[in-house]
Structure formats: structure tokens, C-alpha cells
Amino acid sequence: NAGVTQTPKFRVLKTGQSMTLLCAQDMNHEYMYWYRQDPGMGLRLIHYSVGEGTTAKGEVPDGYNVSRLKKQNFLLGLESAAPSQTSVYFCASSLPRTSGDEQYFGPGTRLTVT
């Protein structure tokens, strides 16, 4: 049981390049999330999904796209990378219950855009 995994772990892009970050979970969770973490700003939600085939915008969605074609995978795409997208990206998943939304996080992807 690997939990939540993310690939790649590190990446350096030039401005204007594109890439896709992959998140996979093996816990059969319905909900999946993409966050970015920047110094002093905590976690900010980029996009999320409440089930296979559905996605929704979070707090900071501009410049990103997502897809959830399979329940276990959640992809985050950057079509034209910008230096402002330099950050650490975390994927998370959850199985929301009546007792709240406990999230399980991946190890993160450190992205640098030059």
C-alpha cells in the first residue's frame, strides 16, 4: 500500500515549456487535490476532484489544468510555465466522511521555472 505517490520529484522548466505532474493513490479515495506550497503562504488549493471524471477550481487555478480520467489518478498540467509557478506541489486524497475531510498527502514535486 503505497498511499499517495507523485512523479516526478523534481523538475526544472524553462519559461513557456509545458509539463504534467502525475498523482496516484491506491486507497480508493473519492476526492483528490492539488496544492502549491510557497514560503509563508501555507498550502493553496489549485484544483480538486470529487470523483472520476469531475474537476473543479480551487483558490489559485490560473495557469493550470487538471484531469481525472481514472479514480486513482489526478494529473496537473502546466501549458506554458512561468517563473511564478516555481513552487512545491502536493497532491492529496481523501475519503470524506461525516467526521470531516482527513487528507493524505504525497511527498511533493519541487518545480523550478527559469
Add this chain to the structure above:
Amino acid sequence: AQSVTQLGSHVSVSEGALVLLRCNYSSSVPPYLFWYVQYPNQGLQLLLKYTTGATLVKGINGFEAEFKKSETSFHLTKPSAHMSDAAEYFCAVSVGNTGGFKTIFGAGTRLFVKA
């Protein structure tokens, strides 16, 4: 709308001293409250959570937190700090709405432990 405020972006304690990390929230409905810990170069992991019932919640590694509704607080404490507690700690509030839950994270508090 809910929000989370963590007082102090950095807290420094000596090994063996009390750890107190502060979290205040605002929510129009009864919230679920969480503390997560992030060790260097890792993702967040759940430390403890408050759902309903007992207001003093015990978590892993000797941490506990008390839900005080009147003060809208959920402060995290540990009686005696250990070097291995050095990490960043995030408070989060989750409320139910149509379609599921909405979770907001605080900005985080980095805990330093001095030998």
C-alpha cells in the same frame, strides 16, 4: 466563510520545554479541526483531529490539542519538546457543504527545537 489563523510563523523552544502552537479559526458552522505536521522534504501527515465529543484530543508523538468553542481556538501542545519535533505544523478547518467538505489550511508554524 471559514478561515484559520496560526499565530507565529516561527516558534523556538528548548529541548524538554513545553511546546505551544496557536490556532484560531472562524466558521459559521461547527467545524472539524486538524493538525498536520510536515517534516523537511516530506508531505503533510495527520497529527490529530477533532470531530465531535471530547474536546481534548490526543495525537501521535505525545501531542494533544484542545478545542475551545468559546475562544474559537484549537491550540497544539506537547509537554516536553524533543529534537525530532522540529518541523512545520499546519492547522486546518473543514466544514461540510453541498458536494462534500471544504478544508482551509493555516499558513503554518515552523517549530525549532534547541539542544
